[in-house]
Amino acid sequence: MNSTAHHTATEEGVSRRGFLQIAALAGTAAGMASRAAYADGQIGYWAMDLPDDKLKGMLRTILRIRWHERTMADKMLTDSNYRGYNHFYAGQEAVATGVCAALRNDGPFDQIDVAYSTHRPSGHALAKGVDMKLMQAEMDFRATGLNGGYAAEMHIADPSVGFMGADGMIGPGHAIATGSAFAFRARGSDQVSVVFGGDGTYATPHFHSALNNAKLLDLPFIYVLENNLYHQYAHYSYSCPHTDIADAARAYGIPARVVDGQDVFQVYNAAKEAVDRARSGGGPTFIEAKTYRYYNHWGAPGAEAGKLGAFGYDPLAITSFRPEREVRAWMQRDPVDIARKTLIDWGLLDAAAADAMEEEVKAEVTEAFAWAAEQPLCKPEDGLKNVFAEGEVIPRQIA
Ligand SMILES: Cc1ncc(C[n+]2csc(CCOP(=O)(O)OP(=O)(O)O)c2C)c(N)n1
Ligand SMILES: [Mg+2]
Structure with a gap:
């Protein structure tokens, strides 16, 4: 352990390190696994020191994302009247959860941290604090949804919790995110983008201009790259010469970490370090989380109702882009299982309590879908709302 890099997590919490050291000395599987995973000698933060409620909250967030995904996939497969759709995030839940757990998500808009999402936004939205019912109503094109039903999945936004929006285009959101970081610095705020x-x-x-500008101006900016190996139906090696995309960030002079994106607590550790650096004026950080999506790039081809994941050949041949054994191998390192087992190993939960939490989450998700389904549909003309400004728009420039 690098002692200069070591800090205890800032929130009040009990120390579990003693427990782990004893467990490791005793040679138990739990202790050895935990030490290998968390005492890597580089990241000085210890998710295990956080308060119990916060740690259990991370498992709950992962479960909320997971069951929202599964429920939506089943709806798409079984209910021909269901209009909603999704780029499913299942498999990647630990990334959004671990990152957002390190952010400031409550408070006035000029104090909370902001997160900019992608075309795969449901996990980021829930982890940042977006209301599940309103999000689901939006994804199902309901007029009372989060954004009036015309944003649907790929343009949902809720600035009240710092969720600045999904983005159907790959890349442009990066420029907006660095713009927010610049605004925070210009205003002397300690917010992070x-x-x-x-x-x-x-x-x-x-990608490149965001990193370059963030470093040149030392902005309070964090880039979280979710490397799930594929963009649409092509492996990332087709468009990127690096095995670790983090190497590209290092070339811009930005500190970068590669983390196991299936382990929420490792993601949290890296995110906490990055947030503290950004808040204290230390500039940007790049985090590459190695992860995997269980479903097809878009929608539910290759999936079966009631079962997690998409496999094998389908008539459109679009699930055939990756080997079935690869999907199954990644599903062996499931973020739900890892978070659950870790909390049980740390003595925060037993299996019955974890099962009870999952049942509560399922009930919440069922209720959210039922509520959304009763909401009025938006009208086609609603799609033009808020596209064009009305009246006079006064250009502004920071002096
Ligand atoms: C500028 C732009 N080009 C192409 C697309 C079509 N498109 C949608 S998702 C996607 C792949 C994105 O891959 P990745 O960034 O790895 O995210 P993932 O889907 O794996 O979450 C592409 C090319 C787009 N939305 N925007
Ligand atoms: Mg990808």
């Missing part, structure tokens, strides 16, 4: 991006963004000009 985070952008999520996929491996497919590497080949966009926005």
Whole structure:
């Protein structure tokens, strides 16, 4: 352990390190696994020191995202009247959860941290604090949804919790996210701006200009790259020469970490370090989370109702882009299982309590879908609302 890099997590919490050291000395599987995973000698933060409620809250967030995804996939497969759609995030839940757990998500708009999302936004939105019912109503084109039903999945936004929006275009959101970071610095605020991006963004000009500008101006900016190996139906090696895309960030002079994106607590550790650096004026950080999506790029081809994941050949041949055994291998390192097992190993939960939490989450998700389904549909003309400004718009410039 690098002692200069070591800090205890800032929130009040009990120390579990003693427990882990004892467990490791005793040679238990739990202790050894935990030490290998968390005492890597580089990241000085210890998610395990956080208060119990916060740690259990991370498992709950992962479960909320997971069951929202599964419920939506089943709806798409079984209910021909269901209009909603999604770029499913299942498999990647630990990334959004671990990152957003390190952010300031409550408070006035001029104090909370902001997160910019992608075309795959449902997990980022829920982790940042977007209301599930309103989000689901939006994804189902309901007039009472989060954005009036005309944003649907790929343009949902809720600035009240710092969720600055999904983005149907790959890349341009990066420029907006660095713009927010610049605004925070110009205003002397300690807010932090985070952008999520996929491996497919590497080949966009926005990726490179965002990193370059963030470093040149030492902005409070965090780039979270979710490397799920594929952009649409192509492996990222088709468009990126790096194995670790983090190497590209290092070339811009930005500190970068590669983390196991299936382990929420490792993601949290890296995010906490990045947030503290950004808040204290230390500039940007790049985090590459290695992860995997269980479903097809878009929608539910190859999936079966009631089962997690999409496999094998489908008539459109679009699930055939990756080997079935690869999907199954990644599903062996499931973010739900890892978070659940870790909390049980740390003594925060037993299996019965974890099961009870999952049942509560399922009930919440069922209720959200039922509520959304009763809401009035938006009208086609609603789609033009808020597209054009009305009246006079006065250009402004910071002096
Ligand atoms: C500028 C632009 N080009 C192409 C597309 C079509 N498109 C949608 S998603 C996607 C791949 C994105 O891959 P990645 O960034 O790895 O994210 P993932 O889908 O894996 O989450 C592409 C090319 C787009 N939306 N925007
Ligand atoms: Mg990808």
